[in-house]
Amino acid sequence: MSVLVETVVSPEVAPVAQAVADASAAVASGLLGGFGRAHRWLRRAAGRLLFERRYGVRTAEVVSLEEFGLARHDRVYYSAANWRTLRRALPRDEVGEGDVFVDLGSGMGRMVLEAASRYRFGKVIGVELSEQLNDIARRNLATTRLRLRCRDVELVRSDALDYRIPDDVSVVFLNNPFRGETFETVVGRLVASVDRNPRRVTVIYFNPTEEEFLLGTGRFRPLRTVTHGRGTRQEGPFGLTRVYEITERPDALDA
Numbered sequence: 001m002s003v004l005v006e007t008v009v010s011p012e013v014a015p016v017a018q019a020v021a022d023a024s025a026a027v028a029s030g031l032l033g034g035f036g037r038a039h040r041w042l043r044r045a046a047g048r049l050l051f052e053r054r055y056g057v058r059t060a061e062v063v064s065l066e067e068f069g070l071a072r073h074d075r076v077y078y079s080a081a082n083w084r085t086l087r088r089a090l091p092r093d094e095v096g097e098g099d100v101f102v103d104l105g106s107g108m109g110r111m112v113l114e115a116a117s118r119y120r121f122g123k124v125i126g127v128e129l130s131e132q133l134n135d136i137a138r139r140n141l142a143t144t145r146l147r148l149r150c151r152d153v154e155l156v157r158s159d160a161l162d163y164r165i166p167d168d169v170s171v172v173f174l175n176n177p178f179r180g181e182t183f184e185t186v187v188g189r190l191v192a193s194v195d196r197n198p199r200r201v202t203v204i205y206f207n208p209t210e211e212e213f214l215l216g217t218g219r220f221r222p223l224r225t226v227t228h229g230r231g232t233r234q235e236g237p238f239g240l241t242r243v244y245e246i247t248e249r250p251d252a253l254d255a
Contacts, residue, residue: 054145055144055145055146056140056143056144056145057108057109057110057113057140057143057144057146058108058136058139058140059080059107059108059109059110059113059136059140060080061078061079061080061108062077062078062079063077063078063079063107063130063133064077064078065077065078065129065130067132068130068131068132070129070130073180074178074179074180074181074182074183075129075177075178075182076105076176076177076178076179078105078107078108078130078133079175080107080108080110080111080175081110081111081175081206081241082228083110083114085111085114085204085206085226085228085241086111086114086115086118086173086204087114087118088226088228088241089204089224089226089241089243090119090171090202090204090243092118092119092120094202095119095120095121095171096120096122097120097121097122098122098170099119099120099121099122099170099171100121100122100123100124100125100166100168100169100170100171101115101119101121101123101124101125101169101170101171101172101173102124102125102126102127102165102166102169102171102172102173103115103125103126103127103172103173103174103175104127104160104163104172104173104174104177104186105127105128105129105160105174105175105177105178106126106127106128106134106137106155107128107130107133107137107175108133108136108137108140109126109136109137109138109140109141109155111126111173111175112124112125112126112137112141112153112155113140113141113144113146113148115150115171115173116146116148116149116150116151116153117144117146117147117148117149118149119149119150120149120150121149121150121171122150122152123150123152123153123154124150124152124153124154125153125154125155125156125166125169126153126154126155126156127156127158127160127163128155128156128157128158129157129158129159129160130157131157134155134156134157137155138155141153141155160177160178160182160186161182161185161186164189165189165190165193166193167193167196167197168197168199169193169201170199170200170201170202171201171202171203171204172190172201172202172203172204173204173206174203174204174205174206174208175206175207176205176206176207176208176209176210176237179209179210180210183210183213184210184213187213187214187217190203190246191217191219191246194246195249198248200245200246201245201246202223202243202244202245203220203243203244203245203246204241204242204243205241205242205243205244206240206241207237207238207239207240208237208240208241208242209237209238211237211242214244218247218250219246219247219249220244220245220246220247221244221245221246221247222242222243222244223243223244223245224242224243225240225241225242225243226240226241226243227239227240227241228240228241
């Protein structure tokens with residue numbers, strides 16, 4: 001079922017039907033490890049959908065970039081991080097009105113809404129490659145019933161490779177939006193921004209598939225790890241959130 005194509009299913013039922021289809025496919029492929037786990041997954045998915053309906057937003061979908069003709073080997077499909085990802089990774093007392101948040105690969109805007117509604121950021125920015133997903137994010141921002149603490153929210157339609165990271169950004173969120181050369185280039189530009197304007201920058205990386213490269217730069221200090229699901233044994237990067245701080249350039253420490 002395509003998530004952006006009209007179907008005979010009503011708007012209220014379509015997301016639930018999609019969740020059922022996804023769970024069934026996952027069970028069949030062995031990804032969810034049986035029907036007991038699939039039932040728990042589906043129950044959580046239903047809870048997220050009810051939350052979205054309550055607050056008048058639409059973010060709980062999985063979208064392949066092939067639908068927009070944007071697929072490339074280093075780009076990843078859209079699937080929103082859990083609603084609680086940000087609040088579990090970033091304590092409120094670490095954010096003030098002088099802080100600026102950016103989500104690189106913001107999709108339908110879930111983390112943008114989470115950042116703007118739960119924290120006292122001075123500005124919240126979402127950067128998304130797909131015009132269609134960015135348009136949905138704009139509608140979510142316009143119709144949400146969430147109370148936004150931050151009123152300065154900007155949704156930018158741009159390839160991350162073309163986006164110049166502002167030199168006042170202090171929190172960066174990544175939901176595994178791209179890999180390989182694209183990831184390396186964007187990280188290089190982020191570090192360059194810190195070198196131009198030295199400041200504390202926190203990077204929150206959900207599903208950190210490129211962590212080896214990140215740590216290999218010598219500029220990222222791990223702060224904490226957040227797992228999703230009590231008692232869950234994590235194997236590999238998926239389902240993990242890593243939080244890092246960008247460190248100063250080594251020669252700057254000697255100055």
